[in-house]
Amino acid sequence: MLSTQWLDNARTVMSAIERTQQDNIRIAALAMADSIEAGRWVHTFGCGHATIPVEEMYPRIGGFVGFHPMVELPLTFFTHITGEMGIHQFLFLERAEGFGVEIMKGYSFDPKDTMWIFSHTGINAVNIDVALEAKKKGMTVVVCGSAAEAKGKVTRHSCGKTIFDLADIVIDTCVPVGDSSVDLKNHFDKIGPLSTMAFVTTVWMTIATVAEILADRGVPLHIHPSHNVPGDTTARERLDAALAEYKRRVALI
Numbered sequence: 197m198l199s200t201q202w203l204d205n206a207r208t209v210m211s212a213i214e215r216t217q218q219d220n221i222r223i224a225a226l227a228m229a230d231s232i233e234a235g236r237w238v239h240t241f242g243c244g245h246a247t248i249p250v251e252e253m254y255p256r257i258g259g260f261v262g263f264h265p266m267v268e269l270p271l272t273f274f275t276h277i278t279g280e281m282g283i284h285q286f287l288f289l290e291r292a293e294g295f296g297v298e299i300m301k302g303y304s305f306d307p308k309d310t311m312w313i314f315s316h317t318g319i320n321a322v323n324i325d326v327a328l329e330a331k332k333k334g335m336t337v338v339v340c341g342s343a344a345e346a347k348g349k350v351t352r353h354s355c356g357k358t359i360f361d362l363a364d365i366v367i368d369t370c371v372p373v374g375d376s377s378v379d380l381k382n383h384f385d386k387i388g389p390l391s392t393m394a395f396v397t398t399v400w401m402t403i404a405t406v407a408e409i410l411a412d413r414g415v416p417l418h419i420h421p422s423h424n425v426p427g428d429t430t431a432r433e434r435l436d437a438a439l440a441e442y443k444r445r446v447a448l449i
Contacts, residue, residue: 296325
């Protein structure tokens with residue numbers, strides 16, 4: 197069955213992440229914990245389906261304040277597929293060198309910040325722009341994507357480097373470079389991509405490690421609670437407190 201083929205492939209990738217990426221996740225989490233403890237941000241960025249891990253962090257039940265989503269609507273799939281803001285325009289924009297520079301002008305950054313970028317292949321210009329600008333501003337750059345599989349791919353940026361070349365810390369998602377993993381009878385293209393599942397896996401392995409580090413340091417976390425649990429009479433107060441802290445910090449950028 198194709199459903200179990202995909203599930204087996206997903207388990208293989210998750211096991212590879214667990215087996216090979218724990219050290220990198222710990223190093224990235226330490227940098228992120230330092231940013232959050234300093235009252236600053238872990239900025240998060242991706243394009244297309246790579247905005248999904250950004251959306252997964254905060255606001256999210258079980259997430260906590262410290263992760264700042266940088267989501268550009270024309271670089272998401274939360275738009276029309278054809279017509280205005282369609283896929284053709286999206287493909288152009290993610291490869292348009294200089295667009296990421298303009299995106300970065302919309303925020304105020306600090307060297308104590310961390311920039312966390314998601315890119316499966318690591319070759320598109322807008323992600324590389326963001327990484328280059330983050331490094332210019334003194335931030336630690338963490339990149340999550342299919343790093344080993346992307347070796348040998350030609351960058352689309354004039355700097356001559358992929359985003360994995362530019363990263364201070366790389367978390368490899370261990371996903372095949374083609375992403376889709378299941379052969380389909382009578383078709384050339386495969387189905388069943390794995391990168392989104394791998395992105396979200398690395399997100400929560402990393403964030404759980406950040407939380408563990410901060411809790412061990414005695415740093416209180418502003419956690420986004422579920423407000424759908426019967427009998428929890430203070431959930432709204434905790435939610436309001438978390439959002440108030442987010443509002444206070446986001447005023448800095």
